[in-house]
């Protein structure tokens with residue numbers, strides 16, 4: 001008997017990026033890189049593994065990423081190493097280790113590549129995903145915050161993405177955050193009974209993380225929680241106001257979101273996320289913020305810094321959705337009823353296609369109902385309904401699938417009539 005082999009499948013949470021998609025990946029990367037370069041950014045390429053300690057110290061011990069999501073294993077000498085869950089920590093490590101600051105403290109760097117987080121896989125959430133990161137070192141001015149968000153926004157505008165919002169918050173600094181943390185902790189302590197088990201744990205170790213919780217029973221507690229912006233010191237408040245003025249002057253539509261704390265502990269002051277209404281639960285397509293303490297915390301000199309990462313997988317999904325709507329759906333679906341009209345509709349479909357009108361026709365025998373169903377499914381803008389009676393009468397019906405309006409089109413010179421109708 002012939003031996004049969006099992007198929008070996010890829011690992012859950014990982015994915016293949018197939019030829020249909022790679023063009024879009026390249027287009028997005030090229031668009032972002034061209035723009036970043038015109039704002040003075042240079043590329044840096046870094047290893048995918050780093051010492052585990054780097055992520056523990058930067059992202060924070062009591063974050064979901066470090067507590068539950070890192071791929072960590074022993075190196076050849078038994079030391080713990082981790083597949084990077086994000087790139088900022090590595091960029092900072094390199095800025096310090098390679099003494100980039102000594103040559104020129106102001107560095108604008110970008111990097112593209114895969115990140116790894118052992119999260120529960122779902123649509124838009126993978127265990128290997130890709131980011132484009134942009135990081136700026138050495139500039140304290142709020143103008144750079146506004147400019148970075150402006151640059152990020154411009155990437156999305158160049159890619160013609162709509163339905164986006166910029167969520168903005170300030171997370172304060174070591175001078176003002178402790179009093180906020182205290183207020184938050186005492187609010188949470190008074191509501192412990194309503195918190196999920198994760199938040200009960202977070203409450204002491206890292207109360208800010210509670211504001212991130214998505215569990216429904218925690219939402220009421222979160223809604224009533226104090227806001228960081230009410231606790232900002234004068235310097236942080238001035239900085240935050242200046243960022244907002246900068247964004248407003250460039251016409252960037254932002255929303256203040258006091259619950260935006262981000263999932264990483266290194267942020268200070270400005271924190272932001274770009275969210276979309278088109279991808280369901282995984283709605284953040286980019287996120288970032290200021291991390292003025294991190295260079296020092298990782299053993300470097302005191303240098304302010306700010307950056308963001310775009311989630312490429314989600315951005316590709318958004319761009320491809322737009323393409324599907326704009327380009328790949330048919331202008332005309334020919335609903336041909338019966339064998340007798342086949343020859344004529346075959347001719348018309350060739351003529352329409354030749355004229356550059358996206359035409360779809362089903363050369364099988366189906367009922368009008370089944371044909372309309374398919375037209376709907378593939379997103380056809382119009383359906384041309386053709387039965388024997390229509391051919392005898394010399395006119396066919398063109399139905400607009402959105403407005404449901406129907407017009408009669410004479411068969412004589414039909415292609416031209418349809419062309420006119422579509423413009």
Ligand code: HAM
Pocket residue numbers: 085086087088117119124125126127128129130131133134135263264284285286287288289306307308309310311312313314
């Ligand atoms: P983050 O918010 O953890 O920030 O990730 C940035 C973006 O990466 C998210 O908005 C999302 O689009 C994408 N992303 C995150 N996790 C996944 C996943 N499991 N599957 C698919 N996409 C995902 C950071 O990583 C910071 N390092 C950003 C930063 C740079 N802050 C300052 N500089």
